[in-house]
Amino acid sequence: MDNQIFRGSIPHNADIKKLKNAFPVESLSPGVEIPYDRVESVLQSNRRSSRFRSITHEWRRDIENSHGIILGTMHGKAFYVANSKDMLKIGTTKLQVAGKYATRARQITSCADVGQLDADERARLTHIQNVAGTIALSAQTQRPKVLPEI
Numbered sequence: 001m002d003n004q005i006f007r008g009s010i011p012h013n014a015d016i017k018k019l020k021n022a023f024p025v026e027s028l029s030p031g032v033e034i035p036y037d038r039v040e041s042v043l044q045s046n047r048r049s050s051r052f053r054s055i056t057h058e059w060r061r062d063i064e065n066s067h068g069i070i071l072g073t074m075h076g077k078a079f080y081v082a083n084s085k086d087m088l089k090i091g092t093t094k095l096q097v098a099g100k101y102a103t104r105a106r107q108i109t110s111c112a113d114v115g116q117l118d119a120d121e122r123a124r125l126t127h128i129q130n131v132a133g134t135i136a137l138s139a140q141t142q143r144p145k146v147l148p149e150i
Helices: 013-022 036-043 050-067 084-110 119-138
Strands: 033-035 071-074 078-081
16 A cells, blocks of 8 residues: 555655755855766665666756756766856757757648648647747757858
């Protein structure tokens, strides 16, 4: 019966509290690295487990939302406290990904047979295509290359 309360899993709050105690916000200044090994020892969980990922994701979002501190990742090694340049780089990458998803959404919806849709669905399709197009254009982080006239 106890497992049904949490749908068969263990709540994350206790582990997030452990991370907050092990790595207090006051110690998180730009450039600080938090090796995965240390996080694994605090959580007593393997870094490749879904539990590790879900707990650290919640912890990172909590720190971001409450203190404006962004924890980036160094693939396979550590978390790091991002400085302003890192935040710009992370934000640029996120925007590029959003642009790719928006472009794909527009491509998929353009294949729909409008004749099979009712008025509400056609309006929603048009809205999705307009929004996706706007996002895709906004996400272009590089100026388009201008070819010289021949």
